[in-house]
Amino acid sequence: MKKYMMYLLIFIFIIFVLPSICTIRKTKAMDLKDNTISAENNNNNNLKHEYSKYGTIKLYHSKTGQTEELPMDEYLYGTVSAEMPVNFEFEALKAQAIVSRTYTIYQIEHNNKKHGEADICDDYKCCQAWISKEDRLKKWEESERDNNWNKIVKAVNETSGKIATYNGKAINAFFHSNSGGITETVSNVWGGKNLPYLQSVETAGETEYEQYSSEVKLKKEELLNKLKEVYNDISIDFSKEDDIKILAYTESKRVKTIKFGNKEIAGTEIRKILGLKSTKFSINIDNDYVIFSVEGYGHGVGMSQTGANTMAKNGSSCYDIIKHFYTGVDF
Ligand SMILES: [Zn+2]
Numbered sequence: 227m228k229k230y231m232m233y234l235l236i237f238i239f240i241i242f243v244l245p246s247i248c249t250i251r252k253t254k255a256m257d258l259k260d261n262t263i264s265a266e267n268n269n270n271n272n273l274k275h276e277y278s279k280y281g282t283i284k285l286y287h288s289k290t291g292q293t294e295e296l297p298m299d300e301y302l303y304g305t306v307s308a309e310m311p312v313n314f315e316f317e318a319l320k321a322q323a324i325v326s327r328t329y330t331i332y333q334i335e336h337n338n339k340k341h342g343e344a345d346i347c348d349d350y351k352c353c354q355a356w357i358s359k360e361d362r363l364k365k366w367e368e369s370e371r372d373n374n375w376n377k378i379v380k381a382v383n384e385t386s387g388k389i390a391t392y393n394g395k396a397i398n399a400f401f402h403s404n405s406g407g408i409t410e411t412v413s414n415v416w417g418g419k420n421l422p423y424l425q426s427v428e429t430a431g432e433t434e435y436e437q438y439s440s441e442v443k444l445k446k447e448e449l450l451n452k453l454k455e456v457y458n459d460i461s462i463d464f465s466k467e468d469d470i471k472i473l474a475y476t477e478s479k480r481v482k483t484i485k486f487g488n489k490e491i492a493g494t495e496i497r498k499i500l501g502l503k504s505t506k507f508s509i510n511i512d513n514d515y516v517i518f519s520v521e522g523y524g525h526g527v528g529m530s531q532t533g534a535n536t537m538a539k540n541g542s543s544c545y546d547i548i549k550h551f552y553t554g555v556d557f
Contacts (some may be wrong), residue, residue: 280331284342285356293344302326302382303375304348307362308355309401310531312374315538318531319381324557325529328389328399329354335396349520372557390548390555391416391421397552404437405429405530406506406522409551414476415494415525424527425553426478437523438532440503449500449516453486462487470509470516480505480526528552 283301285294292548302323310322333353334345341347348356363371390397398421408428413420417554432438443451446464453460463469473490474482481493493505504522511517524530529551537547 239522261348280334283330283334283346284344286341286347288347288349288352293342298327298330299382299386301330301546303378304356304362305330305354306382307375307378308348308357309350311494312338312366312377314531314535316377316381317538317542317544317547317557318535319378320385320544321529321534321538322531323382323399324388324390324544324548325399325401326354328391328396329401331389331396332398336398336475359513385473385544388557390552390557392552392555394556397421397423397555399552400424400525400528401551402522402526402528402530404432404435404504405506405526406438406531408478408526409528409530410478410480410505410526412527414478414480414482422538423552424554427551427553429530429533429536429550431540432522433532434536435532436545437503438521440520440523442500442502442518442520444500444516444518446516452499453489456495457486457489457491459486460489464511470511472509476505476528478506479555481507484509 248547280298282295285296285301286292287294305326306319306322309326310319312319314322330346333340340353346353359375363375365524366374390399407430409424409426411420411426412418412424446462450460450462455464468483469487471485472481472483473485476493478481481496483490483492484496485491491499496502497505500518501516503520504526506522506526507518507520509516509518522530529548533551534547537550538544542550543556548557
């Protein structure tokens with residue numbers, strides 16, 4: 227009987243317990259493998275934007291027409307120091323470093339034929355500004371040169387390899403000087419489709435910067451002449467109160483369209499013609515003059531640099547700053 231019980235126990239062990247042990251082991255092994263696979267996949271995803279892939283960039287010098295190959299971070303020393311005042315907060319400079327790196331990688335991936343073989347140019351009106359170390363140092367007081375340059379280098383180095391991504395891809399990281407309190411969407415500036423990470427967002431504290439407010443005061447005939455350079459059949463009856471009138475605003479309270487006599491003109495177009503610092507403006511007519519009172523500086527899309535500086539002063543990190551201006555991004 228004892229023997230019989232023993233066989234039964236062995237039988238139960240072989241039939242029921244042993245397979246389940248093996249299955250557990252096997253499942254664990256599979257789990258591990260699955261994890262490994264997904265980690266590999268993630269790595270592959272990251273690899274697509276692996277910073278080392280863009281270890282060097284080809285920079286087109288717009289003045290000389292020459293193309294220079296530079297290590298990415300060295301290029302960024304020249305860009306951050308050209309694009310943002312060095313006396314801005316350290317976290318704001320770090321945010322600028324990440325934004326400029328992201329912008330550069332986006333250019334490499336999307337506009338690689340814009341400057342022939344080069345990846346990007348040094349003209350802020352076309353791509354983003356860049357200045358050589360030699361020229362940059364000359365513009366600073368001699369006693370401040372080392373400290374200033376070291377601050378820029380540290381901001382870039384501390385963010386080395388970091389870019390802002392949306393769905394795993396480098397974002398089109400537009401930035402500007404001062405948003406006038408609220409940023410603009412892409413379609414209101416350049417038309418086309420909006421981007422999910424470039425929403426209109428508000429930032430406090432933009433008013434304390436010199437870039438916040440400006441004025442363009444033109445004599446009525448001067449205004450008419452400037453407009454005639456583009457619209458030669460334009461006519462304005464200055465005696466009529468509503469012959470100059472803002473017709474529509476964008477969601478961020480920038481001028482979308484404006485009426486000048488017999489023409490309806492886009493706010494972005496008027497900004498170009500009259501050299502206004504932004505499309506966030508109001509108009510006053512004072513005797514012989516037409517006065518444009520402007521808020522903010524730049525197109526208003528993406529990160530506001532002065533807004534970034536205010537956020538940094540209030541304790542935000544470079545990542546908080548970027549997440550504020552670019553909705554839903556990762557790093
Ligand atoms: Zn360019």
